[in-house]
Amino acid sequence: MNQSASNQTPASLAPRSSRMKHLKGEWLEGLLLLSPAVILLLSFIVYPTVSGAFLSFQREDPFGKSREWAGFANYLELASRPEFLSSMMTTLKFTLLVAPLELLLGLIAALLVWRPFAGSNFFRTLFFLTTAVPTSVAAVAWGWFLNPLSGWVNWFVRALGLPVQPWLTDPSYAIWTLGVITAWAGVGFVAILLTAGLQGIPEDLYEAARLDGATGWVQFWKITLPLLSPTLFLVGLLILFRSLTAFGQIHLLTKGGPAESTFVWVYRVYQDAFFNFRFTYAAAEGLTLFLALLLLAALQFRFFGRKVHYE
Amino acid sequence: MIHNLEPVHASKPINFSKIFKRIPFYLLVSTYAFVIILPLLTLFSASLRSDADLYAPTFLPPRFTLEPYRLALTSYPLGSYLLNSFLTSSLITLGVVITSSMAGYALARVKLPYRELIFGAIVGLLLVPGEITFLPLYLHVNSLGWLDTYTALIVPFIASPLGIFLMRQFLKSLPQDLFDAAKIDGAGHFRILWHVAIPLASSALGALAALTFLGAWNMYLWPLVTTQSKEMQTAQIAVSNLVSAEGSQWNVVAAGAILVLLPTLVAFLVAQKAFVSGIALGGLKG
């Protein structure tokens, strides 16, 4: 690739080339530089998205032998099934727990370690560590941690004199438990981003505040939080997107159960496609989720877009 | 701003009375760190227990044993799973670094018609999460006959909108003189990219590589649906298989999970700087 491309460079080097010729050479180079990425993006993001949209208007048997146009049948079914609404609600519940919790846990970690102190690198490593933990390992660790028979959490609960709780097997707890697990898995990620954000706040602001006699608490509310808010907001948005698309922990720990209480939207798409073998219906579900995400992003830009500064 | 995360070496002599005053702080930060890593510690503890001690209510294993590790390694080709993960993640990372620097450079430094439009379209693709396209992508890959091959695990991911975006922003932020000088010397864009842009962008590329590698290593849904044979499965799927096959022996599952965790953990500890700045870069700008 590089070899053949560099053969093109002389065009732009020709000593007496006209401006037009020069520009053409530049375009050619630019196209050559762009084309691998563009071709790949077109084939593996754009094309699947478009073909997914087509698929959602079709119908087929579980073995993919016959496929035919079905108009809006999949979307009508989607709207008519109670699972649609319940999955949306589950996803919403999950997201509304994960986002603030993950933000809070990560913020605490970042506030503890953003300033250098003896041992700060050690603690940073510990707090940032969950970034390196794959979802599957996180799920296994928590599955054991919360084991209904003799998990450590239940030992603790029992030591407090409380009854042992079925954290992942009771339909009223399971989604919250998964939320905590997901938030935990993201602590390192959030802590890294917020530490960077905190370090971006000019130190002289704090010095000025100290001279004015402001306590740490006041400094936090008057300086840290307002100046960190764009970062907090951005991170919050990232968490939102990540939690809306959570899959591995659910697949490994609850498979949507108990009593369908953890059937978040992505899991439903997976289930309908690869378990119930209704690809076309699942495509309609997937597209609906996509549109919901786009709507969310559009709303975000509409209301907050100007407050977020890109460098 | 990101560079501030580099380790700060205290050059001053240690002031013990100051540390003494900070005991409550250290207590707080230690407790919090302990709580955060506790689930991993319990997993590690379980992986060192025999079947008989598995449920013993102690923090440390009553008797240490490496038997679960032996079982996890002998009954499952964990080594080949890990190798697959390593291979696919490395190739994806390499691909992303190459395509992102090429396209990022073109969008930042080459006068192209509709350049901003193309860039805008690529930024738009950032909004399309993989969990949405996985289904049609799966059918696409299936019709290409790639199911259960490395191709399916690698090729769809070697161009990344985020990578292009980051590289374009980075290369755009560099002073124009650096490029002008090379141009006056008569260098074409490919040479400028190779000799000027890439060396200047090495830290950004390192960060992008770390971010990409982590993301590729953690892929779960995609290998779950596209791999069939054990020769193709990745470490994440190995954990899934361990859970369904050895669920009655949590010590073996735990040992397998620790083995799957180890490579990323070591990579993270060794290249923490690249990981941290990669995440800070990818997160704050994406």
Added chain:
Amino acid sequence: MKKVLIAGTLVALSMALAQQNAKTEIQFWHSMGGVLGERVEGLVKDFNDSQTNTMVKSTYVGSYDDGINKLLAGIRAGKVPNLIQVYDIGSRTMVDSGAIEPLENIAKSNNFDLEQFVPQPRNYYTVDGKLNALPFNSSNPLLYMNTAMLAKAGIQYRNSWRLSDLEAAARKLTIKDASGTTLRYGIAIPIDSWFVEQFSYNSGEYFCNNENGRKARASEMNFTNPADVAFVDWWARLVKDGVMANIGRSGDNAQAAFAQEKAAIVAQSTASLTGLLKLVGGKFETRTAFFPFLKERNGVAIGGASLYAMKGQSAEELKATWGFISFLLKPNSQAKWHLGTGYFPVIKGVAALPNVVQAHVKQPNFQTALRQLETTKVNNYSAGCLAGAFPEIRQYVAGAIEEAIKGKPAAEALKDAKAKADAALDRYNSAIKK
């Protein structure tokens, strides 16, 4: 001359090598993990070592769910194994796929007498009048009991349990502390639709209509029958009273609860026998008993899985596939499989082999599943329900148990689940008809 000699040697050598390479390779996907996985791999190795023509390459493809899903995906891609293990409830789907080579056809062309099969497993996998698959690992549900605990509570061990008697025993076996927190549960059953299905059959009820889908394609589920309502109600009541442990859907947790002496009785498949005994490790004596029933015992259906040969194999591959199947059906392989796992033999007369008889005397628990099978009435109840979309339906039934445990009346929970299940079945049936 020398050259000719060398050439001749080379030709001979390459021919010998070619012969070596001419081994037919067949792909075999299975879903046996843990101890069961070791035993399957053992049989595959035995077969590969026993002859030189065929090389069976076995792959663990994850749980049963994962296995059939990978297969259906493979059918789309035209990339399927020669032989695959599919669970009982995938039978309707496998036949509907049209992608299988019915075992009966292969067996007949190889002059294998189907009468050698034990009738119940053969019945189960006979769909539309044809035996479609090899009932390789056939199981039925058992109660595993900790006899030390039983003796201490003054309960006489017996084979056969009415649901109400089992409840009384479980209550007696439960130990609570002063505050009413359960220290030891009387019984633990993983939340799995399979047990609800088996309770239907064992109490003389159909789980789906058209006589369990045996007379005609099932179009409606029937788990709102009085037996299942009573069973789910019983289940929820016992959990509420702290007599039954709510250990979720995982059978592994049930086994762990039993082995850790946190539950005196568990319901599990006979396939768990070897694994469970290994887990208990001789800490206490374990005895197995038949699955409970409501009023009168009909007998249960078989569970487990069967092996399907896929269509589109070359004559050579098909021959190799049959070679492996007939190896698995040999009395010795059957005996080894039975004693290594707890699954029962599917070929008549295996139980009378001297080494099997000896093993049964040494470990009588291996006999329970066989006795349960022998005393089961051969009818359409015990033939088991045959329906499409069964994996999805199972999830609704499991959900109903969970709803009931949470407090919903059992009848209502099952009725709601039936509405969802019927809709799923409807979708499946209408998609197939096209």
